Amino acid sequence: MSQDKIKTPTTTGHVWDDDLQELTNPLPNWWVWGFYITFVFTIVYWLFYPAWPIGHTYTKGIPGWNSITYTATTVDGKEVEKTTHWNMRSKFMHEMNEQQAEQKKWFDKVAGSSYEDVSKDADLMQFVNSAGKTLFSDNCAPCHQSGGQGKVGFSPNLTDDHWQYGGTYDQIHTTIVGGRRGYMPPFKEVLNDQQITQLANYVLSLSGEPHDETAAAAGANIFKGDSAACYYCHGADAKGRIELGSANLTDKIWLWADVPAAKDATAKLDAVKHVISGGLDRGVMPNWDHRLKPEQIKLLTVYVHDSLGGGK
Amino acid sequence: MKHDNIERNLGILLVLTMLAISAGGLVEIVPLFFIKETVEKVEGVRPYSPLELRGRDIYVREGCYLCHSQMIRPFRDEALRYGHYSLAAESKYDHPFQWGSKRTGPDLARVGGKYSNDWQTQHLNAPRSLVPQSVMPNYPWLLKTDLDYSDIELRMKALRTTGVPYSLTQAEYDRNVKEFGEDVAKSLHIPDAEKNLVAQAQLGNYDTDPGKLSEMDALVSYLQVLGTMVDFKKYDDDYFVKFR
Numbered sequence: 001m002s003q004d005k006i007k008t009p010t011t012t013g014h015v016w017d018d019d020l021q022e023l024t025n026p027l028p029n030w031w032v033w034g035f036y037i038t039f040v041f042t043i044v045y046w047l048f049y050p051a052w053p054i055g056h057t058y059t060k061g062i063p064g065w066n067s068i069t070y071t072a073t074t075v076d077g078k079e080v081e082k083t084t085h086w087n088m089r090s091k092f093m094h095e096m097n098e099q100q101a102e103q104k105k106w107f108d109k110v111a112g113s114s115y116e117d118v119s120k121d122a123d124l125m126q127f128v129n130s131a132g133k134t135l136f137s138d139n140c141a142p143c144h145q146s147g148g149q150g151k152v153g154f155s156p157n158l159t160d161d162h163w164q165y166g167g168t169y170d171q172i173h174t175t176i177v178g179g180r181r182g183y184m185p186p187f188k189e190v191l192n193d194q195q196i197t198q199l200a201n202y203v204l205s206l207s208g209e210p211h212d213e214t215a216a217a218a219g220a221n222i223f224k225g226d227s228a229a230c231y232y233c234h235g236a237d238a239k240g241r242i243e244l245g246s247a248n249l250t251d252k253i254w255l256w257a258d259v260p261a262a263k264d265a266t267a268k269l270d271a272v273k274h275v276i277s278g279g280l281d282r283g284v285m286p287n288w289d290h291r292l293k294p295e296q297i298k299l300l301t302v303y304v305h306d307s308l309g310g311g312k
Numbered sequence: 313m314k315h316d317n318i319e320r321n322l323g324i325l326l327v328l329t330m331l332a333i334s335a336g337g338l339v340e341i342v343p344l345f346f347i348k349e350t351v352e353k354v355e356g357v358r359p360y361s362p363l364e365l366r367g368r369d370i371y372v373r374e375g376c377y378l379c380h381s382q383m384i385r386p387f388r389d390e391a392l393r394y395g396h397y398s399l400a401a402e403s404k405y406d407h408p409f410q411w412g413s414k415r416t417g418p419d420l421a422r423v424g425g426k427y428s429n430d431w432q433t434q435h436l437n438a439p440r441s442l443v444p445q446s447v448m449p450n451y452p453w454l455l456k457t458d459l460d461y462s463d464i465e466l467r468m469k470a471l472r473t474t475g476v477p478y479s480l481t482q483a484e485y486d487r488n489v490k491e492f493g494e495d496v497a498k499s500l501h502i503p504d505a506e507k508n509l510v511a512q513a514q515l516g517n518y519d520t521d522p523g524k525l526s527e528m529d530a531l532v533s534y535l536q537v538l539g540t541m542v543d544f545k546k547y548d549d550d551y552f553v554k555f556r
Contacts, residue, residue: 012316013316053343056346056349058556070550072548072549072550072553073548073549074548074549075545075546075547075548080548082550084553087553088386089386089397089550089552089553089554089555090550090553091386092386092387092388092391092397093549093550093553095387095388096388096391099388099392138393139426142427142431142435142442142443143427143428143431143442145442151441151442154430154431154434154442281517281520281522282430282520283430284428284429284430285428286425286426286427286428290425290545291395291425291426
């Protein structure tokens with residue numbers, strides 16, 4: 001059928017199976033010219049971009065035709081301007097420069113002011129809130145959760161007024177830079193089950209949870225005694241010691257033993273007993289000085305202190 | 313030369329076909345002779361310790377690469393989220409490499425040290441307990457399954473034949489001491505592999521269960537070393553621009 005429409009069909013001259021022939025119609029002109037243009041494009045590309053490998057090196061394009069200028073920071077903090085032929089790594093440096101240039105004046109302001117001054121400057125706090133939210137979501141939220149509310153049995157709540165390692169700007173800064181490591185020795189070797197039960201009753205009594213009075217009184221003696229020496233880390237008043245990061249046992253905040261979620265008094269007791277007997281070698285917060293820049297850490301400090309709430 | 317002549321003359325067809333195939337073949341094969349120079353040496357990059365290597369095998373077994381890439385490209389948005397772009401040298405001991413091409417989850421090329429062992433263990437066990445919006449499956453068997461490291465020496469020997477510098481002889485060990493320092497060289501010595509593997513697991517306590525050497529230990533030890541071998545603070549921030 002379609003053969004009728006072709007006016008002068010030229011063929012290769014082969015004939016198979018009586019009437020099967022191979023046409024030699026030329027390709028459409030637009031296609032042929034498109035093909036030639038790709039040749040021209042390639043040659044222009046070679047002149048502007050890195051292209052051909054030659055032994056141990058490669059062509060870099062005609063010098064000066066397509067160069068990239070960027071500012072590098074050396075190990076000792078000097079800024080050096082450099083110009084290279086076009087390549088992905090230089091382009092990347094250039095793009096990073098552009099981004100930093102836009103944020104630089106704000107970050108410089110944060111780095112150059114005291115925490116209190118940053119916190120008082122409404123414009124600056126707007127920057128802290130938006131940049132801080134991004135940094136927090138990328139780095140902190142996996143443990144402390146998206147709103148900084150923490151997770152019982154895993155990571156502390158950053159939105160309340162309780163700060164295990166201290167909630168001043170400087171203390172928060174130290175925590176972010178160096179990380180933290182929660183540790184409590186196991187007491188199952190030192191104390192027998194009855195003693196652990198008594199101690200757990202005392203701990204529950206401190207925060208007004210249901211407990212057994214007699215057992216709690218005995219537990220108080222163990223707490224203050226020297227065989228377990230609980231007071232050594234948690235303080236004689238059981239309010240915790242910020243320099244050790246030990247928990248305040250007298251408030252309603254529970255980080256490791258999930259007392260608030262326990263169904264009944266027995267479950268609450270078991271939760272506390274579990275921590276006392278097994279101890280804790282968890283609650284590791286990584287150090288961030290290897291991953292974040294000093295000005296980013298300072299900004300995060302203000303964000304955690306002012307924007308998340310708390311900070312006493 | 314007309315197409316018709318080539319098609320009808322077997323001798324010419326054969327010669328020209330071979331020419332075409334050789335040209336294509338050479339373009340693919342010749343660069344392999346230069347691979348050692350193409351992958352520029354970077355200080356700090358070393359082969360995996362036996363425990364990390366087992367962790368990597370589990371990473372491959374569980375198909376982590378299907379959702380996670382290990383390749384930070386030199387783009388601003390990637391650097392801001394993941395850190396310095398990946399260098400060729402950083403995966404030169406990977407056989408096969410885990411660059412990947414699909415990011416259902418985040419890139420893992422520099423995940424080492426970002427989270428605690430505790431977090432990694434809890435997250436692999438039940439991702440949504442820490443990241444509520446996550447679509448990652450639970451991997452509860454990692455913590456329950458004892459790590460099988462009986463064939464660790466064979467695994468290292470296999471990699472040694474592909475060019476990973478695990479040492480079998482004293483001479484190879486001495487070479488590693490020169491190249492990587494004594495501590496690393498010890499961990500690369502195949503005859504001590506089992507001993508080193510157990511020691512690292514006990515010291516690191518990656519699965520937060522000191523009494524057990526589980527598959528979780530191996531996998532977390534691998535995740536914690538990813539992207540941490542090169543210390544970028546030692547270099548000007550454009551040092552790697554001259555790399556290919």
